[in-house]
Amino acid sequence: MLFKTTVIIGLGIIGGSLAGALKKFGVSERLIGITRSDAYKRAANIGLIDIGYPLDNLGSVLKDVDLIILAVPIRKICAFIPEIIPIVKQGCIITDVGSTKHAIIAVSNTFSREGVFFIGGHPMAGSEKTGFEAGSAELFQNRPYAIVKGENTPDEIVTKISEMVTKIGAIPIQLDSKTHDRIVAGISHLPQMLAIALMNVIGKENDQDKRFFQMSGPAFIEMTRIAGSSFSVWEDIIISNRLNVSNMLQNLTAELERLQKSVEKLSTKKDFEQANAYRKRLLNG
Template sequence: MEQLTFSFFGLGLIGGSIARAIRASHPYCFIRACDTDSSTLRLALEEGVIDEASERIDEENGMTFTDCDFLFLCAPVSQNDSNLRLIRKFLLSGGRTHSNCILTDVGSVKSTIHASIEELGLTSCFIGGHPMAGSERIGFQNSKASLLENAYYILTPTPDVSGEQVERYAALVKAMGAIPLILDYRQHDYVTAAISHLPHVIASSLVNLVKASDNEDGIMKLVAAGGFKDITRIASSSTVMWQQICLTNKENISQLLERYISSLEKVKDEIDRSDAAQLYHFFDTARSYRDSFIDASSGPIKRVYTINVEIPDEAGSLASVATLLALNHISIKNIGIVHNRESEDGVLRIEFYEEASIEKAEKLLGSRGYMVFLKK
């Protein structure tokens, strides 16, 4: 197997997760990383994720990038321009020409990086990358290879990149357990503005609305349960990252935000007029479209086969359910306690490998007196 060399400029949550996934899929590769945080580099070396580390790029005293097969820009989006200028000399000279190295990034906005790549004359080696995965937690210490599993990994190649290079990158993405999807960078920015950037703005605005509307005793905060926490979970993400995303993809976000505000004004009017038919249509169309997201035929990310089961609050209850299913040859993929009892009484969430297991488990547990709730 060919020994590949990977270099990372920035080793946070996403960069660290990619490095871990590469290490798992290519155990004999060579990985180097440059990061300003010495503790991050020390931890990555101790855990065997990387082989070489430096806190700066410097021909004499720091790290060079003359022999890269893949070079990942994983620092904050606002630093991409300065980072690119630092590494440009290594990509245009040295042991390999820039056409043999795939230069990529992991930012969720692509227009700005593609403009910089064109300005610097690096279009023959650049393929933008955006793993559609993340966590509210940040930093290398929270990175994990499994973060990329079954996640779409969008690739935005320049027109000058060869098809062979795109295939190489797509093969690497598949080896990491992710799903490659090739898009034009302009289309990428509009799509992600709708399904990623705008939701973060909405979640944060909703949290701020509740904060401003709550009384001195904090009753809203006290009783905020599963529904509110689910819809606002992403408001806990990196403040700096989302500030930068809004500044770099502002046209798309603003356009979609204007349409969203219009839709809110429309439903407000329907509520004010007590328009039962239109309100029903509003919720029904949203429910139907949302349910279609988990249709197994709609894409490579398969439906999650899950039920919730009400169990008594006593020792051994969870074990009893798991044992009952095992004795009847029903395989469990995942099982855990649900801490949200706002919308249903189920407190035990069970995930199966296949849809047929849901019906078997529902009948079996129902026959033993358990209350079972289907969970989408």
């Protein structure tokens, strides 16, 4: 196994799914869960983790572990890093699953300590649902998993975390924090904003005529699935990546305005052809 003892702080859908994956694919001998609520008790009861603790036990639990995974919102990750780094043993690896990376890596660089290694992580998997009950050990299968080095992250730590990612079925992709945040603004955060906008546009139409919802088929339901996402999850993402998200929204607005003109001129054939070609490239890798 890669790790003797792993601690996961936060057992939401990602933290819970990671716990299941690390256990199922033999990555860590012992799994400890730490949560703010009593979720650690429920997770231990079903065998998702070996043992759990509340947050106020942080210091005593973390002093002799090999891997710590921060599976909490971004601002909490940034708050945990300076608290955790001074108390862990030499050789400990700390990683996270935050949806943006630049702010997190900046904090880890500021509070770096010799012999303790931080490496950013972001599995491109999830759901509009919350809680470990909605998770799955198979959640990461064939999904990209971003790996972002800190200033002092040795190559051997990158290799070890990449091996962990591969063992749980994901595909490790290394990139820097700025590039990561720009890319996810387009492929993750923009679709979330688009789903919200689409849902609100049609929701307001439905307020005037309830047949809008009554006649909704799979296409509309699928495109608005993530409109059900929790703001408590997305608030930190938007705050930490607002410039990139705003830029992507500007790009989308310009494209929609151009598409509107194409519709008015009955000249959308090229738009469909271009989108079809991009879609094929996406699916073919």
